[in-house]
Amino acid sequence: MRFGVTGMVLRVILIFVFLLFWEAVVRLFGIPAFILPPPSNVLLALYRGFASALYVGHIGVTLAETFMGFALGSVLAFSLGVAVALSRRVEYYLYPFIVMFQAMPKVALAPLVIIWFGLGITSKVVAAALVAFFPLMVNTIAGLRSADEDRVNLMRSLAASRWQIFWMLQLPNAMPYIFAGLEIAMIFALIGAIVGEFVGATSGLGMLIQSMNFTMDVAGQFSILLILSALGLLLNGLVVTLRRRVLFWDQSEKADAAEQAVAEKGGVS
Amino acid sequence: MPQRSCAIGEGLAILQAGLRTVAPAEISTAARDVINVKRLSKQYGGGAEPILALKDIDFAIPEGEFLSIVGPSGCGKSTLLKILAGLMPASGGEALLNGTPIGGPRRDIGVVFQSPVLFPWRSVLNNVLLPADVQRLGRTVMEKRAYDLLRLVHLNGFERRYPWELSGGMQQRVALVRALIHDPALLLMDEPFGALDAMTREQMNVELQRLWMERKKTVVFITHSTAEAVFLGDRVMVMTPRPGQVGDIFRVDLPRPRGLEVMNTEKFGGYVRRIREVLNAGGGLE
Numbered sequence: 001m002r003f004g005v006t007g008m009v010l011r012v013i014l015i016f017v018f019l020l021f022w023e024a025v026v027r028l029f030g031i032p033a034f035i036l037p038p039p040s041n042v043l044l045a046l047y048r049g050f051a052s053a054l055y056v057g058h059i060g061v062t063l064a065e066t067f068m069g070f071a072l073g074s075v076l077a078f079s080l081g082v083a084v085a086l087s088r089r090v091e092y093y094l095y096p097f098i099v100m101f102q103a104m105p106k107v108a109l110a111p112l113v114i115i116w117f118g119l120g121i122t123s124k125v126v127a128a129a130l131v132a133f134f135p136l137m138v139n140t141i142a143g144l145r146s147a148d149e150d151r152v153n154l155m156r157s158l159a160a161s162r163w164q165i166f167w168m169l170q171l172p173n174a175m176p177y178i179f180a181g182l183e184i185a186m187i188f189a190l191i192g193a194i195v196g197e198f199v200g201a202t203s204g205l206g207m208l209i210q211s212m213n214f215t216m217d218v219a220g221q222f223s224i225l226l227i228l229s230a231l232g233l234l235l236n237g238l239v240v241t242l243r244r245r246v247l248f249w250d251q252s253e254k255a256d257a258a259e260q261a262v263a264e265k266g267g268v269s
Numbered sequence: 270m271p272q273r274s275c276a277i278g279e280g281l282a283i284l285q286a287g288l289r290t291v292a293p294a295e296i297s298t299a300a301r302d303v304i305n306v307k308r309l310s311k312q313y314g315g316g317a318e319p320i321l322a323l324k325d326i327d328f329a330i331p332e333g334e335f336l337s338i339v340g341p342s343g344c345g346k347s348t349l350l351k352i353l354a355g356l357m358p359a360s361g362g363e364a365l366l367n368g369t370p371i372g373g374p375r376r377d378i379g380v381v382f383q384s385p386v387l388f389p390w391r392s393v394l395n396n397v398l399l400p401a402d403v404q405r406l407g408r409t410v411m412e413k414r415a416y417d418l419l420r421l422v423h424l425n426g427f428e429r430r431y432p433w434e435l436s437g438g439m440q441q442r443v444a445l446v447r448a449l450i451h452d453p454a455l456l457l458m459d460e461p462f463g464a465l466d467a468m469t470r471e472q473m474n475v476e477l478q479r480l481w482m483e484r485k486k487t488v489v490f491i492t493h494s495t496a497e498a499v500f501l502g503d504r505v506m507v508m509t510p511r512p513g514q515v516g517d518i519f520r521v522d523l524p525r526p527r528g529l530e531v532m533n534t535e536k537f538g539g540y541v542r543r544i545r546e547v548l549n550a551g552g553g554l555e
Contacts, residue, residue, distance in 0.1 A: 150386045157354045158403045159374040172390045249389040250433055
């Protein structure tokens with residue numbers, strides 16, 4: 001917005017210049033296509049992939065894994081987050097597990113998950129859920145605990161029950177944090193699904209990247225990366241749209257604070 | 270226990286004598302006491318050196334009275350309010366509301382805090398209806414009440430708006446209406462206009478007086494402004510710090526409705542001056 005229409009035009013021009021430069025360098029120096037394909041080849045691969053309907057099926061599989069993993073991870077993360085936030089006892093006993101799990105790079109569990117759940121879609125859903133789990137749980141806890149003391153006192157002064165304080169104050173108050181967590185969980189679920197497919201799968205975009213790697217189809221891999229970028233944007237857009245609807249009242253400072261909390265605590269995936 | 274409001278002018282002497290029982294009490298017989306506080310004390314932290322926040326607080330408020338409590342910060346007036354609201358237990362003595370001890374939060378108390386404490390996800394109407402929702406009072410009846418009360422504070426037309434769309438003064442008026450929606454026996458106000466600018470504050474004082482005259486609630490109004498305390502109160506209780514004690518209680522004999530111009534009168538100035546003297550004697554004003 002700040003740079004106006006000229007800025008927009010310059011941006012688009014810059015992208016084209018970049019692509020042209022890439023194309024020119026590859027052609028001028030005769031870089032082999034299995035090292036770095038020119039953008040024209042990438043576009044061609046993208047077109048062929050869609051024309052032969054090869055990509056569509058794999059996109060469907062990866063998306064399904066991502067969504068199911070996101071849903072599973074989110075439900076578990078939210079439930080556990082609520083339990084931890086509301087009960088000091090639960091927090092006390094679960095704390096060692098949480099700390100260990102937090103420090104562990106969740107993608108390192110992918111090979112085990114494949115052994116346990118096989119090459120089918122289930123293992124990828126589990127991998128996606130594992131990776132998506134943590135940022136949402138951390139944010140749910142932080143959000144539920146963020147209720148301002150005056151507001152809690154107001155509820156208490158009205159003789160509100162524990163349950164009413166949770167339902168009427170803590171939960172809506174935590175929504176900005178929870179949505180910030182969901183945004184990250186969505187993207188993390190995609191990462192989890194792809195990593196799961198890398199390790200062992202019969203279909204999906206991650207598996208496709210692996211098989212193209214074996215056949216030195218680098219242009220094909222680039223085309224998949226483009227698709228993954230687009231999917232990431234789409235998934236993020238879904239959550240952001242939902243957030244804008246639900247959190248119409250949020251001044252977004254909270255969301256920013258919550259995102260920071262995730263960056264600090266839930267960064268390891 | 271009969272209330273002991275000291276005759277004006279004797280306050281200082283009585284305070285210095287350390288006695289507060291000899292004042293010729295105007296014993297209220299017409300109205301029963303809504304609040305009865307007896308030898309109330311509060312100390313924070315156990316251990317070797319506990320801090321005494323309140324010491325031997327004694328007062329009573331007859332039904333329908335507006336009691337202002339004024340004192341410097343640290344005199345324990347907010348602690349007193351928290352105890353009256355049932356948000357905090359006392360360490361000694363007792364506080365009775367309509368004859369029963371205040372053992373915890375009660376449904377028949379309305380509280381207005383220093384900040385409006387509105388929920389941004391609730392519309393103005395739904396913020397006002399929060400006590401009704403918590404106490405499961407019928408929505409239909411309460412909604413009508415909410416509309417009436419909002420009209421009374423000139424907020425009709427704002428029912429569907431959200432708190433962030435309102436000015437600070439408007440937000441505090443919503444908080445005030447919210448505290449009245451469930452028709453509490455007692456309204457507790459903890460420096461409710463402290464965060465507002467001077468002009469809005471005066472305007473809010475006038476509105477609060479009007480609302481009070483219309484609804485005749487028993488009110489405890491905490492402030493650190495002597496002028497505000499005198500302007501609003503039927504009586505003014507002056508508290509002195511370290512430990513928080515009742516310095517004196519004055520009856521304010523100014524006819525209602527009081528307009529802002531009353532603040533310029535000799536009589537008003539006299540009350541303010543006397544309150545200052547008690548505060549000075551108590552070491553409240555350095």
